Amino acid sequence: MPTIARGYAATDASKPLTPFTFERRDPNPDDVVISIKYSGICHTDIHQARNEWGNAVYPMVPGHEIAGIVTAVGSKVTKFKVGDHVGVGCFVDSCVGCATRDFDNEQYMPGLVFTYNGLEADGKTATQGGYSDSIVVKEGYVLAIPENLPLDASAPLLCAGVTLFSPLRHYNVGPGKKVAIIGMGGLGHLSVKIGSAMGADITVLSQTLSKKEDGLKLGAKEYYATSDASTFDKLAGAFDLIICTVSAEIDWNAYLGLLKINGTMVLLGIPEKAIPVHAFSLVPGRRSLAGSMIGSIKETQEMLDFCGKHGIVSEIEKIGIEQVNEAFERVLKSDVRYRFVIDMASIA
Amino acid sequence: MPTIARGYAATDASKPLTPFTFERRDPNPDDVVISIKYSGICHTDIHQARNEWGNAVYPMVPGHEIAGIVTAVGSKVTKFKVGDHVGVGCFVDSCVGCATRDFDNEQYMPGLVFTYNGLEADGKTATQGGYSDSIVVKEGYVLAIPENLPLDASAPLLCAGVTLFSPLRHYNVGPGKKVAIIGMGGLGHLSVKIGSAMGADITVLSQTLSKKEDGLKLGAKEYYATSDASTFDKLAGAFDLIICTVSAEIDWNAYLGLLKINGTMVLLGIPEKAIPVHAFSLVPGRRSLAGSMIGSIKETQEMLDFCGKHGIVSEIEKIGIEQVNEAFERVLKSDVRYRFVIDMASIA
Numbered sequence: 172m173p174t175i176a177r178g179y180a181a182t183d184a185s186k187p188l189t190p191f192t193f194e195r196r197d198p199n200p201d202d203v204v205i206s207i208k209y210s211g212i213c214h215t216d217i218h219q220a221r222n223e224w225g226n227a228v229y230p231m232v233p234g235h236e237i238a239g240i241v242t243a244v245g246s247k248v249t250k251f252k253v254g255d256h257v258g259v260g261c262f263v264d265s266c267v268g269c270a271t272r273d274f275d276n277e278q279y280m281p282g283l284v285f286t287y288n289g290l291e292a293d294g295k296t297a298t299q300g301g302y303s304d305s306i307v308v309k310e311g312y313v314l315a316i317p318e319n320l321p322l323d324a325s326a327p328l329l330c331a332g333v334t335l336f337s338p339l340r341h342y343n344v345g346p347g348k349k350v351a352i353i354g355m356g357g358l359g360h361l362s363v364k365i366g367s368a369m370g371a372d373i374t375v376l377s378q379t380l381s382k383k384e385d386g387l388k389l390g391a392k393e394y395y396a397t398s399d400a401s402t403f404d405k406l407a408g409a410f411d412l413i414i415c416t417v418s419a420e421i422d423w424n425a426y427l428g429l430l431k432i433n434g435t436m437v438l439l440g441i442p443e444k445a446i447p448v449h450a451f452s453l454v455p456g457r458r459s460l461a462g463s464m465i466g467s468i469k470e471t472q473e474m475l476d477f478c479g480k481h482g483i484v485s486e487i488e489k490i491g492i493e494q495v496n497e498a499f500e501r502v503l504k505s506d507v508r509y510r511f512v513i514d515m516a517s518i519a
Numbered sequence: 520m521p522t523i524a525r526g527y528a529a530t531d532a533s534k535p536l537t538p539f540t541f542e543r544r545d546p547n548p549d550d551v552v553i554s555i556k557y558s559g560i561c562h563t564d565i566h567q568a569r570n571e572w573g574n575a576v577y578p579m580v581p582g583h584e585i586a587g588i589v590t591a592v593g594s595k596v597t598k599f600k601v602g603d604h605v606g607v608g609c610f611v612d613s614c615v616g617c618a619t620r621d622f623d624n625e626q627y628m629p630g631l632v633f634t635y636n637g638l639e640a641d642g643k644t645a646t647q648g649g650y651s652d653s654i655v656v657k658e659g660y661v662l663a664i665p666e667n668l669p670l671d672a673s674a675p676l677l678c679a680g681v682t683l684f685s686p687l688r689h690y691n692v693g694p695g696k697k698v699a700i701i702g703m704g705g706l707g708h709l710s711v712k713i714g715s716a717m718g719a720d721i722t723v724l725s726q727t728l729s730k731k732e733d734g735l736k737l738g739a740k741e742y743y744a745t746s747d748a749s750t751f752d753k754l755a756g757a758f759d760l761i762i763c764t765v766s767a768e769i770d771w772n773a774y775l776g777l778l779k780i781n782g783t784m785v786l787l788g789i790p791e792k793a794i795p796v797h798a799f800s801l802v803p804g805r806r807s808l809a810g811s812m813i814g815s816i817k818e819t820q821e822m823l824d825f826c827g828k829h830g831i832v833s834e835i836e837k838i839g840i841e842q843v844n845e846a847f848e849r850v851l852k853s854d855v856r857y858r859f860v861i862d863m864a865s866i867a
Contacts, residue, residue, distance in 0.1 A: 462801030
């Protein structure tokens with residue numbers, strides 16, 4: 172039987188999200204039915220709800236940082252049982268319609284089915300996300316959330332967490348590595364927690380020192396204001412890896428100058444304008460500018476297990492779903508420490 | 520006793536090179552005295568002679584693709600003896616005045632002493648390069664040229680050869696890797712030879728098909744004209760590695776689109792203008808744009824040994840030193856297949 176889901180949807184690029192009731196599919200044998208308890212608010216949700224990437228289909232229920240509890244499983248499901256704490260991230264299927272399947276890199280492959288504003292494998296049913304009280308997802312795209320982690324603060328791990336965990340792992344971050352994190356927001360504060368738990372020496376580069384105390388408390392060794400030009404002299408050639416969590420226009424070549432020989436700067440966001448990279452920033456030092464986007468299901472589970480082991484969750488501000496439009500405005504002003512999480516108990 | 524060297528020097532940014540006689544230093548116990556037999560002409564020589572990088576000191580004897588024969592060694596020299604075939608590349612000392620020394624990456628460290636238009640470790644004596652009949656170099660910066668390779672066509676390996684060998688090795692090029700080479704000039708044709716000898720599947724991307732026959736003969740599997748827009752559709756997502764040997768303004772994001780997931784495009788030259796990289800070219804595919812500059816002494820020797828084993832040398836056009844100014848003009852027009860080498864026997 173299909174489940175009736177209650178949530179909040181965008182119905183138009185310029186209107187606030189409003190209550191919306193819709194059907195979740197009748198579970199297939201390989202599906203897991205999840206009662207959504209918490210849903211994180213990612214900046215992407217705003218881009219999508221407001222059609223800033225030009226591909227919005229309405230009504231749209233955003234949300235891809237989903238934490239909940241299993242309420243039913245299909246007959247072929249082996250990894251989950253009723254009552255398990257589980258999560259769903261940015262996609263709910265992958266390599267759909269592709270001849271080649273690559274489950275180490277499925278997030279980069281064609282045929283990815285996004286958790287919302289996407290189309291199911293049938294090519295016609297719209298996917299709807301986590302700003303709702305239930306979801307039905309194929310077992311292979313459901314993640315186990317360690318029982319020792321609070322569900323509410325685990326929700327942001329499903330997108331923000333893996334988005335930064337993936338490059339930290341890919342570039343072998345660990346003891347002896349010096350890593351800079353540009354930006355001390357949702358992604359940034361989790362980078363500090365996860366990167367320092369990996370044993371790396373973490374430096375935060377933020378516009379001001381307003382969150383310095385938090386940064387050091389969460390595990391950063393050093394914290395610098397990038398509005399102070401002397402920061403770039405002091406830290407020239409200092410880092411093996413720089414993770415850029417901001418999409419603002421910054422002085423890219425100045426940041427590239429902070430890399431050691433063989434160092435890499437990784438973009439996680441999509442700045443609006445092209446990045447003017449001077450070859451002199453890369454060639455004399457074998458430096459790289461790279462991109463990274465979320466992570467594979469395998470990496471996401473590895474990240475959750477890592478966070479379970481180290482007791483890492485997001486710093487959150489919990490809200491009722493009726494506050495979602497206000498929360499969007501506050502996200503745009505970076506006025507949140509450090510991630511909004513919607514408490515789905517607020518859907519009455 | 521100092522040696523009197525005869526060569527050709529630039530005396531001014533706007534004048535042709537002219538005959539020039541100067542002194543080479545009295546060899547120190549760790550020095551090797553080399554009778555220069557051949558000297559390759561690198562595009563850098565033109566930039567330097569014409570002060571296009573703003574740091575020219577005149578008179579300047581260019582040349583950093585040096586092949587010759589040992590005529591004397593200092594008392595502490597152990598690796599070379601009179602009669603050995605040897606080479607000298609882009610630098611003749613490194614990490615001078617530095618506390619940290621890194622002999623895997625010395626080409627990127629401060630304290631590098633360039634073979635010409637540099638200053639010796641004493642901080643005042645100008646270095647003079649290979650457009651001359653002798654040079655005195657510290658043993659640690661002299662390379663052994665395998666005896667089975669012709670000396671003349673080996674000269675370009677000392678700069679062009681290692682410039683492309685270094686990134687091919689750094690990015691683990693070998694069987695199963697698909698590599699594109701942008702440009703079929705001095706660097707490009709050697710990339711084809713060395714990359715295919717490493718076992719990789721090499722594709723040349725050149726403006727036209729005018730050198731296609733050469734490219735396939737030298738080892739390329741495929742050869743495409745980039746003036747044909749369909750090339751970019753055909754080869755989308757095809758390459759693990761792209762080596763860019765040109766410094767012209769090209770459609771960078773179109774080339775980045777030819778990379779596979781996790782692929783890297785490596786710049787070897789320094790285009791005049793900043794490269795406008797769209798984050799969309801890097802983020803959805805974990806792609807990278809990287810730089811690379813010459814190679815370490817260790818890598819240079821490894822490259823020469825590799826070339827010895829595989830019988831690889833440059834395709835050259837040999838000239839007398841009196842033709843050097845004409846050769847400069849032809850290099851600027853890419854009118855050479857594929858590297859000019861000055862025969863020092865022409866200095867009379």
